[in-house]
Amino acid sequence: MATGDGSGGFAxxxxxxxxxxxRYAYLLAGERGLAEDLVQxxxxxxxxxxxxxxxxxxxxAYTRKVITNTAIGWWRRKSWSAERPRDDVPELAGARDDEDVTARLWLWEExxxxxxxxxxALVLRYYEDLTETETARVLGCTVGTVKSQTSHALKKLRARLGPDAVLIMEMVVAK
Structure with a gap:
């Protein structure tokens, strides 16, 4: 909430x-340094x-939209398909066994x-648990676009991971 000069509320x-x-920036970027840059x-x-x-x-919502748009802009300007250094997925607190960690790493790569x-769209809908309307607001698009982006993403995951892709994702996100 804004104060007289705005700095107190912003801080x-x-x-x-x-x-x-x-956390949101890291899930989008997959690299700690890039996530820190995006947040800054x-x-x-x-x-x-x-x-x-x-x-x-x-x-x-405004800050998340800026993170999303900035990340997409950076990806467009760089050759993101080229090999580049990246962080490993951090050790997961509460991971019960190697199978749980393997499932998370597998889903992360996909x-x-x-x-x-x-x-x-997937991170906002399933990990951040935002509604379609909230996700559309963050992404600066319509609810229909959120639905289609989510649908296309899930279709690609199903094609690569098999018919249990959504169950795997829900299991991983729930933990």
Whole structure:
């Protein structure tokens, strides 16, 4: 919530939401350094727009939209199909056994192979548990586009992972 000059409300927002924003950026980018850059860029743009944002819900959606659009822009400008260094998936807290970790790593690699907007739609819908309307707001598109991006992404996952792709994804995300 904006204060007189906006800096107090922004500082509270940035501090309280940083971890969730970083997690979202990491799931989109797959690299810690790039995720940190995305969050920093998004928070800078959010600070500039802070006076226009009515409340923290608008700020959250705006910041996630900036993260998404910035990531997609970076992917378009770079050759993302070329081999490049990347982080390994971090050790998962609460992983029960090697099979659980293997399923997560397997799904992670398949998600990384999806186009950026499809990956963003899946992360927002299934991992962040946003509604179609909230996802559309973050992505800056219509609900129909969210539905089609999600549908296309799930179709690609089913083709690569088999008919149990959605069950695998739900199992992995639920843990």
């Amino acid at each position: 509270q927002f940035a501090t309280s939401r940083h971890q969730a924003l970083y 860029e998004a928070l800078t743009k959010t600070y500039v727009a802070w006076k226009r944002l009515d409340d923290s819900a608008n700020a959250e 998600l990384r192979a999806l186009p950026p907007r499809q990956r963003a």
